[in-house]
Amino acid sequence: MHELSIAMNILEIVTQTCREQGYQRVDSVSVRIGRASGVMTEALNFAFECARSGTVADQARIVIEEVPVGGHCRDCGKGFQVDEAFVFACPLCGGTAFQITSGHELELAELEVDDEG
Amino acid sequence: MKVKVVKKILEANDRIAENNRKALRDKGVFCINLMSAPGAGKTTLLSRTITALKGRFRFGVIEGDIQGTHDAEVISALGVPVIQINTEGACHLDANMISDMLPEMPLDDLDVLVIENVGNLVCPAEFDVGENAKVMLLSLSEGDDKPLKYPLMFQKSEALIVNKMDLLPHLDVDIEKIRGDVKALNPELRLFEVSCRKGDGLDPWYTWLSERIKR
Numbered sequence: 438m439h440e441l442s443i444a445m446n447i448l449e450i451v452t453q454t455c456r457e458q459g460y461q462r463v464d465s466v467s468v469r470i471g472r473a474s475g476v477m478t479e480a481l482n483f484a485f486e487c488a489r490s491g492t493v494a495d496q497a498r499i500v501i502e503e504v505p506v507g508g509h510c511r512d513c514g515k516g517f518q519v520d521e522a523f524v525f526a527c528p529l530c531g532g533t534a535f536q537i538t539s540g541h542e543l544e545l546a547e548l549e550v551d552d553e554g
Numbered sequence: 555m556k557v558k559v560v561k562k563i564l565e566a567n568d569r570i571a572e573n574n575r576k577a578l579r580d581k582g583v584f585c586i587n588l589m590s591a592p593g594a595g596k597t598t599l600l601s602r603t604i605t606a607l608k609g610r611f612r613f614g615v616i617e618g619d620i621q622g623t624h625d626a627e628v629i630s631a632l633g634v635p636v637i638q639i640n641t642e643g644a645c646h647l648d649a650n651m652i653s654d655m656l657p658e659m660p661l662d663d664l665d666v667l668v669i670e671n672v673g674n675l676v677c678p679a680e681f682d683v684g685e686n687a688k689v690m691l692l693s694l695s696e697g698d699d700k701p702l703k704y705p706l707m708f709q710k711s712e713a714l715i716v717n718k719m720d721l722l723p724h725l726d727v728d729i730e731k732i733r734g735d736v737k738a739l740n741p742e743l744r745l746f747e748v749s750c751r752k753g754d755g756l757d758p759w760y761t762w763l764s765e766r767i768k769r
């Protein structure tokens with residue numbers, strides 16, 4: 438359910454950006470959502486459609502890039518990615534001295550705007 | 555035309571949370587964000603903790619619930635200042651809701667502010683409200699699959715209280731699995747196994763909390 442707050446936060450940044458830059462209409466909003474962020478993409482899609490009306494992004498699509506959980510292992514020195522939302526051990530060498538480097542993203546990335554008005 | 559707008563989605567929330575943290579620090583108030591699934595025992599733990607420690611620390615509480623004032627009434631009966639926030643549908647508290655309530659709290663007279671978040675195992679973990687420590691409860695009756703199904707809150711918390719240990723003989727729950735999965739998800743996490751109903755196992759939690767508040 439917090440996808441609705443996430444959608445509203447996205448729309449707030451979009452609205453503010455458009456106000457500052459004078460964009461009249463937004464056609465798409467691209468976001469990057471980490472697999473470990475706790476946000477479900479289907480729910481975010483739906484929440485965005487509910488929340489966008491009456492904003493400058495009234496007609497906009499949301500384009501969600503899911504970012505897998507990845508890390509860097511200090512035992513084998515290599516980078517890795519996994520399908521799960523968590524990592525217990527390096528999938529390459531089984532080592533546990535790793536750092537998570539991706540998967541927690543909640544970022545706005547790009548807008549497609551109509552700047553003609 | 556495409557424009558790059560690289561921004562953290564929760565930037566506004568994080569900024570307000572930082573302001574809350576500073577306002578609390580200026581008053582010397584330590585803030586705990588207490589989170590769990592509905593009914594895991596947050597209010598029961600809080601009642602026990604306040605009763606045990608109120609000779610040492612002055613507590614204040616913000617109760618977050620979707621509706622109702624039951625939890626706030628329970629806490630108020632202990633004689634500590636409490637404010638109820640009804641989120642009216644929202645499944646978590648955010649920094650803005652807390653910021654609105656801070657002026658209502660007698661911060662000058664507090665050592666600890668506990669924020670009991672809305673019962674939910676997923677959403678509250680995402681939203682910084684300006685706390686110094688996130689503390690999570692898991693009740694045994696929720697099952698031993700929860701850490702791996704909902705890893706985020708376990709990863710973000712400093713302490714995990716496994717509650718309702720009195721039910722262990724009656725449930726088909728593997729406590730070793732919970733211990734192992736939690737350790738693997740978050741090696742730093744402090745684990746306390748308690749029964750808030752019976753009052754068992756709470757002393758180590760009180761000791762840890764007291765040290766953490768003073769740090």
Ligand SMILES: Nc1nc2c(ncn2[C@@H]2O[C@H](COP(=O)(O)OP(=O)(O)OP(=O)(O)O)[C@@H](O)[C@H]2O)c(=O)[nH]1
Nearest residue numbers: 591592593594595596597598673717718749750751
């Ligand atoms: N068996 C058992 N029941 C407990 C224990 N601790 C709490 N309960 C019961 O669990 C129920 C929920 O406890 P609460 O403290 O209200 O839980 P909560 O997390 O505050 O609930 P919400 O605020 O609604 O999310 C109550 O009926 C408690 O009496 C325990 O250690 N063992």
Ligand SMILES: [Mg+2]
Nearest residue numbers: 596597625670
């Ligand atoms: Mg409660």
Ligand SMILES: [Zn+2]
Nearest residue numbers: 510513527530
């Ligand atoms: Zn490795």
